[in-house]
Amino acid sequence: MKLSYYPGCTLKNHAKNFEDSALCSLKKLDVGVEELPRWNCCGTVFSLSTDDLIHHVAPIRNLIRVKEQNNNKVMTLCAMCYNTLKRANQRVKDNPEDLQKINDFMYREKIKYEGDVEVLHLLEILQNDIKLENIAKKVKKPLKGLKVASYYGCMLVRPKNIGFDDMENPNSMDNLMSALEAQPVEFPYKTECCGAYQTVDNQELVAERTFQILSSAQSQGADVVVASCPLCVFNLDQRQKKTRQIYPEFKNIPVLYFTQLLAIALGCANKSLRLDLHYIDPNPILKEKGLI
Amino acid sequence: MKTIISRQKIRSPFVAKVEELSGQNLLACYQCGKCSAGCPAISQMDLPPNQVIRYAQLGLKDELINSNTMWICASCLTCNVRCPKGINIAEVMEALRQVLLRQRKDHVDINKLSTKEKSELPPIALVGNFRKTTS
Numbered sequence: 438m439k440l441s442y443y444p445g446c447t448l449k450n451h452a453k454n455f456e457d458s459a460l461c462s463l464k465k466l467d468v469g470v471e472e473l474p475r476w477n478c479c480g481t482v483f484s485l486s487t488d489d490l491i492h493h494v495a496p497i498r499n500l501i502r503v504k505e506q507n508n509n510k511v512m513t514l515c516a517m518c519y520n521t522l523k524r525a526n527q528r529v530k531d532n533p534e535d536l537q538k539i540n541d542f543m544y545r546e547k548i549k550y551e552g553d554v555e556v557l558h559l560l561e562i563l564q565n566d567i568k569l570e571n572i573a574k575k576v577k578k579p580l581k582g583l584k585v586a587s588y589y590g591c592m593l594v595r596p597k598n599i600g601f602d603d604m605e606n607p608n609s610m611d612n613l614m615s616a617l618e619a620q621p622v623e624f625p626y627k628t629e630c631c632g633a634y635q636t637v638d639n640q641e642l643v644a645e646r647t648f649q650i651l652s653s654a655q656s657q658g659a660d661v662v663v664a665s666c667p668l669c670v671f672n673l674d675q676r677q678k679k680t681r682q683i684y685p686e687f688k689n690i691p692v693l694y695f696t697q698l699l700a701i702a703l704g705c706a707n708k709s710l711r712l713d714l715h716y717i718d719p720n721p722i723l724k725e726k727g728l729i
Numbered sequence: 730m731k732t733i734i735s736r737q738k739i740r741s742p743f744v745a746k747v748e749e750l751s752g753q754n755l756l757a758c759y760q761c762g763k764c765s766a767g768c769p770a771i772s773q774m775d776l777p778p779n780q781v782i783r784y785a786q787l788g789l790k791d792e793l794i795n796s797n798t799m800w801i802c803a804s805c806l807t808c809n810v811r812c813p814k815g816i817n818i819a820e821v822m823e824a825l826r827q828v829l830l831r832q833r834k835d836h837v838d839i840n841k842l843s844t845k846e847k848s849e850l851p852p853i854a855l856v857g858n859f860r861k862t863t864s
């Protein structure tokens with residue numbers, strides 16, 4: 438059976454480099470993936486008010502699409518989609534009355550949702566199902582000599598019942614980087630919020646965070662930073678422009694999706710990396726290390 | 730600044746609404762300050778998160794809704810996972826935003842964003858921001 442895949446909005450445009458590199462990597466790992474038909478935006482943020490059920494309709498509707506594919510697991514790449522889908526799922530599982538109301542609201546859907554879909558993130562699948570030792574065996578181009586700081590941000594690790602990794606000191610991405618023979622770099626800002634959607638109305642705030650997070654990674658010797666959220670990557674990459682305006686001494690550093698490095702290591706063609714979508718060009722460092 | 734604390738304020742519908750929307754027991758907070766210690770946004774906030782909880786306990790509505798704190802908070806949940814009393818501070822911030830948004834007091838005006846900004850920003854940023862800052 439193929440793995441149901443929920444891409445989410447940004448994977449189809451700004452984060453095409455995330456999607457293309459992830460799909461190529463999964464192909465190299467012999468994992469069949471099928472995109473959900475008629476998926477819709479998950480809403481990006483999980484509603485935190487007790488009475489706000491309407492905003493859980495969008496994520497739950499996507500889980501019905503998974504059932505329509507006769508599947509009971511769905512893979513996400515975007516950390517925010519992962520968090521929103523998984524939390525909405527948890528809420529309806531814990532509150533049958535909420536589930537009833539949401540199902541009633543979606544009375545035109547042929548399938549009633551029963552809380553029986555499992556929401557997974559690609560990193561979790563790589564770690565628990567495919568397993569890192571099997572990935573290591575398929576490495577064609579080891580990432581030797583590349584120092585990688587893994588940035589987890591918020592939505593992969595918090596809250597505790599949603600994250601699949603340690604909340605305060607996660608290491609799933611670091612372990613993956615080790616399996617690809619890169620050198621993981623520890624740094625204390627790996628779960629510090631990048632400012633998220635504040636990037637729309639408060640660029641300065643995001644530039645400040647970008648400065649702190651990236652300077653910390655650089656001080657530990659990182660050549661590149663990897664992440665798993667299109668909003669984190671947008672902020673940490675694109676907001677380096679603003680960061681340089683505030684801190685002229687700041688040195689730029691490429692920010693990539695962890696799947697782009699995975700794709701390189703597994704021998705995917707350069708076109709699946711979509712390196713043209715970055716503000717800070719990762720080409721020079723990747724060429725210097727003989728990776729592209 | 731003179732702050733008046735009264736029984737009416739503490740028992741006000743505002744406090745009840747914040748408790749209802751957030752699902753939190755505000756009085757459980759014993760002001761340890763751990764939420765503020767870990768908050769990445771504190772340097773930009775008028776009121777640190779622990780004071781928001783204290784003000785909410787005391788029903789200081791005007792002080793709270795005139796502060797910028799709930800708009801600076803990005804729901805990163807660092808405070809929630811560290812509070813020794815199990816209080817979800819981020820949910821209290823959301824409740825404060827909701828109290829205003831439900832009166833159509835938006836924080837961001839979509840019309841003020843330029844076409845360039847709108848095309849450069851990814852959907853994940855726009856949808857997230859409008860969900861949190863507009864009604």
Ligand code: SF4
Nearest residue numbers: 758760761762764812
């Ligand atoms: S961490 Fe919890 S108990 Fe401590 S001040 Fe913050 S809300 Fe109150």
Ligand code: SF4
Nearest residue numbers: 768802803805806808
């Ligand atoms: S959720 Fe808000 S208040 Fe809590 S730590 Fe994050 S930014 Fe600060």
